[in-house]
Amino acid sequence: MAKPNLLRLQDHDQITKELSFNIYDICYAVSEDQRRRYIEYIDEQYDADRLTRILSDVAEIIGANILNIARQDYDPQGASVALLMSERMLGRSSTATHVDKSHITVHTYPETHPHTGLASFRADIDVATCGVISPLKALNYLIERFESDIVVCDYRVRGFTRDIKGRKHFLDHRINSIQEFLSRSIRQKYECFDVNVYQENLFHTKMHIKNFQLDDYLFEAKADDLSFKERERIKALLSHEIQELFQGRNIA
Incomplete structure (x- = not known):
């Protein structure tokens, strides 16, 4: 007997929900050697093996079974991982539903500026x-x-599902903003801005870090070892870089 608060469907829920990220981490590496070591560090910290562990955790969190994993490290830098998933069916020893309709992917893009000392790590996640x-x-x-440091996040609901009366449903849960699903600690840490298109079931949230300590952004260096003038110059560079990446355009 169906629970009274659940919508009875003609078949399984065929609505597709996609969460997409552009995530950026910013760093300052003063010399060419430091910038090279930064890229090596990022490639080691976020190689295909570690990315696989992270995405496997995601599958566990959302309650999915992993069907297949493809992963690759690249030369000179970067990595990609893709997981094919199925929905976990309670009360069954195995699953065979949505075999080719659920997935998680991540691609990484370490990058350095040739002159300023700025370096960044971008991860695209779906x-x-x-x-x-x-x-x-x-x-x-x-x-x-x-x-x-910066998160650009999209949540898109696609397709429809049909109830037993034949009525189509284009959204299977309540949502007004991605921010509703952020933890309190994250909301306190970031400035968040929404650009939502409700009639298209498209939700867009951009976030950037509110405050930063310079030591957290210096690669192989300490702020106390720099002059006041140099610290202020680097802070201005980092702030400018964060704003450009957040807004997605060059700022004079």
């Missing part, structure tokens, strides 16, 4: 699910795991 599992459950975990 979590797409069908059925009752929701990618929004992994939202906070992914933001915290990549220690992000």
Whole structure:
């Protein structure tokens, strides 16, 4: 007997929910050697093996079974991982539903500026699910795991499902903003801005770090070893870089 608060469907839930990130981490490496070592450090910290562990955790958080994993490290830098998933069915020893409709992917892009000493690490992440599992459950975990300075996040609901009366449903849960699913600690840490298109079931949130300590952004250096003038110059560079990446355009 169906629970009274659940919508009875003609078949399984065929709505696709996709959560997409551009996540940026910013750093300052003064010399060419330091910038090279920064890229090496990022490639070691976020190689295909570690990315696989992170995405496997995501699958566990949202309640999905992993069907297949493809991963690759690249030369000179970067890595990619893709997980094919299925919905976990309670009370069964195995699953065979949504075999080719749910996935998680991540691609990394370490990068350095040739002159200023600025360096950045970008990760593009997509979590797409069908059925009752929701990618929004992994939202906070992914933001915290990549220690992000900037997060550009999209949540899109596609397709429809049909109830037993034949009526189409284009959204299977309530949502007004991605921010509703952020933890309190993340909301306190970031400035968040929404650009939502409700009639298209498209939700867009941009976030940037509110405050930063210079030591957290210096690679192989300490702020106390720099002059006041040099510290202020680097802070201005970092702030400008964060604003450009956040706004997605060059700022004079």
